[in-house]
Amino acid sequence: MRLFRWGVAAAATGVSVLAMLPGTAQAAPTTSASVKPTCSLGEITGSGNGSGQPISTRAGQNLVTHTTVRNAKSAPLSGVFFDYQMAAPSNHKGAAPTVWWKFNGGSWHHLIMTWHPATKASTAQWVGGDAVLGNLPGNTTRKLEMTVDYPSGATQGFYPGTLLAGAKTCGYQLLGAIPVTTAYEPR
DSSP states (O other), rough: OHHHHEEEEEEEHHHHHHHHHHHHHHHHHGGGGGSOOOOOOEEEOOOOTTTOOOOOOOOEEEEEEEEEEESSSSSSSSEEEEEEEEGGGOOOOOOOOEEEETTOOOOOOOEEEEEOOOSSSOOOOOEEEOOOEEEOOOTEEEEEEEEOOOOTOOOOOOOOOEEEEEGGGGGTTTOOOEEEOOEEOOO
């Protein structure tokens, strides 16, 4: 669950850059330096579904969301991954949603969701572990498909979800946040 470690890793990366030898830090850029990632928020973007979220009207209904994942810069990113978090309606736990995903037409992967109760600093949420997408060449867009099923006993309401994206190339720096939202409104 790298999303909780991004801030700490960014601070550690900053320290390591400052600790570089002066000759190394001031070396003339090479050809490959022009294609290095900037490792900043906005490097990974996506379409999300914030304005058109699917709504489940019965337990076990398979909701499908389609979003894009785009490397917005020219530098390739290796080891692209995401963590998915869903805020729980009214901070109530209920039964865990079942989440599956596939990237660019690949195979389906189960994303196990773990409950994180509300704190003074954050709302209650379901958080998925690391999902590794692979490499993303510069200026390319790929398709991410996700399914969400709400079982009987899930809390009714709107589940604002966010894909938090990063890449091994950039350590644990947050590179993008893409909305992938669903709702559970049984009738």
